Amino acid sequence: MKIKALTAVAALMLSAPMAFAEADEDQLIINGDVAMISKTAAAPHLEGALSEVISGWHFRDNETQAMQLDDFDNPGMVFVDLARDAWATAEGTEGKSCASCHGEPEAMAGVKAVYPKWNETAGEVRTLQMQMNDCRTTRMGAEAWKTDAKEALNMEALMAVVSRGMPMNVAIDGPAAETWAKGKEIYYTRYGQLELSCANCHEQNYGNYIRSDHLSQGQIEAFPAYRLKDAALVGVQSRFKGCVRDTRAETFSPGSPEFIALELYVASRGNGLSVEGPSVRN
């Protein structure tokens, strides 16, 4: 009875949001100048899983997209400026700044594109944040930043900007292979009471809507991302945490071995896409 009354309102509301489904055909060119590879053939290791890899930018609405097209409109760029100041500021017992050893931040061009990366001396896969922390603790005598702490995300955003447009090229073989395989296993594991894996949403269903959310491929070449809903930069592993939590699962923590492995694996799924951060997302 009540149910039938609702049917009248029905047709009107359903049709609109479903008209567009797939990734859009817009061009991601930043400041009218730097053309991004935001869609490209998937890396060989994705054979059978994805044929094309696509930046999350293509799945956002026009308004959100527009904010990323111009650095003056990109709210994430304020944090890049903060990081430029921090880069040149001495910290820790050694009285050194990043600049003391590395010169201009631009000297780091290309670095973001190859992280996470195996570190031979330490015998571990390091995310960019771990590497920066190693410089802080062992070379500057400064305290490590917590995973995805503001300062860490600001600096990571600066590292992204100086590598902008360069294609992601994360190594998955050699000594990184074991960590990569662990990350892959996590990607395909169905977690939580909803029994959903990353792949269930971001591989099987990208382009579809889950409630009002337009599902992307869950790529990370555009991180850190400025999230409008948080009015702050969000880091890769914090984003992972939110997605795992949404499956009614016990999450892993940012900085955990599981999320380091997952970051390596997910980064490798974006090989070929341009480094894009800081991106703007809703």
Add this chain to the structure above:
Amino acid sequence: MRLTALAAAAILVAGVANANPVAPTDVAYDDSGAVAESLTGVAGDAANGAKVMTDRGKGNCVACHAVTALSDAPFHGTVAPTLDGVGGVRSEAELRGIVANAKMTFEGSVMPPFYKTTGFTRPGDGYTGKAAPADLAPILTAQEIEDVVAFLATLKD
């Protein structure tokens, strides 16, 4: 007098049935994943079923399925087929089996199990991100499953 007696008997039956719903681990799925027996013995309440289906903390079925009859709840998903007309093509037993644990009907389905309490990898305590308590409850109660099934049965073209 007779009426009162009947009513009393009804309450008694309902009460007994409610007190002993089929436990999630005891649900009898047939080979095709259908569940013939009601989980509670109490007829489902379709209006409540409709509420459960749009409630984000409960069924949240419209996150994946479009349902024309529920279009006052905004933003229906496109992950799964529309449920319009499903009551005309699926039996109550099939619907009960699908809602309780869709994987018994559709192998490897993306659809979450709504009446299951064991066999999860890192189950959480709702959407807190913390570990689930030892006595993890199913996402929907037995009666909520029956209510949803009753609503789905009304979806005939």
